[in-house]
Amino acid sequence: METEQENCFVFQNLQETAMSFDDVFSKIISFMRLDPRSTFRLMVGTDSQVHPDKTLFITGIVIQREGKGAWACIKKMSLKRKMHSLHERISYETALTEEVVSLFTNEKKIQLADIVLPFIYSGASFVMEGHLDIGAGKRNKTREYVQEMVARIQSAGFEPVIKPDAFVASSYANKYTK
Structure with missing residues (x-):
């Protein structure tokens, strides 16, 4: 059952638009079940770009099966002003990432971990x-x-990654901010 918070998010990728977080979570589960013996990285990151009349924020979610592909989607958010302060923008990007990370409740994290758990001794x-x-x-x-x-x-329960390794924010989300 979706919570009110999950309902306010709309995700998209090249194949689908208007996905709810439940849709996204189902896609992640399906992707992981294709090859549960793999090494998976669930990554969330946000980038922004100041435009003449707004600041556009893109948050990306990527589930990567290392060496065997990925599934990804984005969430767009537009602020109707130019956000020039670097600290404010970086803080807002982090807040948007935290917001999406918070949708991965402990129950959802356990569901994801349970997919690979039977295979951890064989490298998953x-x-x-x-x-x-x-x-x-x-x-x-x-x-x-x-x-x-x-x-x-x-503090949100995810492992932080910064540049040059933070490719979901600095590359994937970045390409949609232009």
């Missing part, structure tokens, strides 16, 4: 990552926000 695994569009490099303007945003994703 499952991790959940929150991809942040920030980097710790000396030349990266977002480096001063790394500790704050990483702590937020950790």
Whole structure:
């Protein structure tokens, strides 16, 4: 049964539009069941782009079967103003990622883990990552926000990943912000 929070989200990908979170979760379950002996990474990340009349945020969800493909979708959110403050934008991106991560309740996390559990001794695994569009490099303007945003994703129960490895935020979601 969908909660009110889950109903307010609309996801899409190249094949489908107007997917609810329950639809997305079902797709993830089906994808994992195709080959439960695999190494899976469930990744959620958000990127943004300031446009002349708005700031567009894209949150991506990717379930990757390492070396054997992936299934992905996005959620768009538009703010009707230019968000110029880097800290505000990074914080908002992290909040949107946290919002989607929160839809993966403990019950849903257990359902996903249970798919691979019978096969962990033969190499199957499952991790959940929150991809942040920030980097710790000396030349990266977002480096001063790394500790704050990483702590937020950790507290949500996902493993934080930053640039250059945060490809769901910095590459997948990014291509839909243009």
